Amino acid sequence: MQVKRFVANTLQEAILKVKKEMGKNAVxxxxxxxxxxxxxxxxxxxxxxxTAAIDNSPLTVIEPP
Incomplete structure (x- = not known):
């Protein structure tokens, strides 16, 4: 998991920075x-x-027996 802090003049600018750098799946x-x-x-x-985070680890699929 990658966590990063973004600082901007407005909330909208900060969210745009998050989406640009971390992608639309950032939380x-x-x-x-x-x-x-x-x-x-x-x-x-x-x-x-x-403060935003994104999980870069690959998904693990567990198949039923």
Whole structure:
């Protein structure tokens, strides 16, 4: 399983990054908003962090006896 963190200005941008890099089968595990930059809390910019995962292991088929 591959887990990766994506940071963008908006949730939509972050989801586009996830789909572009990990594909449509990626699963979003967590999202959060945070403030970045600024000076003592002033002039900071609100950003979005998305944690996504994808399982790259091959599927195992178990046949009944």
């Amino acid at each position: 979003i595990l967590h999202t959060r908003k945070f403030k970045e930059g600024g000076f003592f809390g002033f002039f900071s910019k609100e950003m979005v962090e998305v």
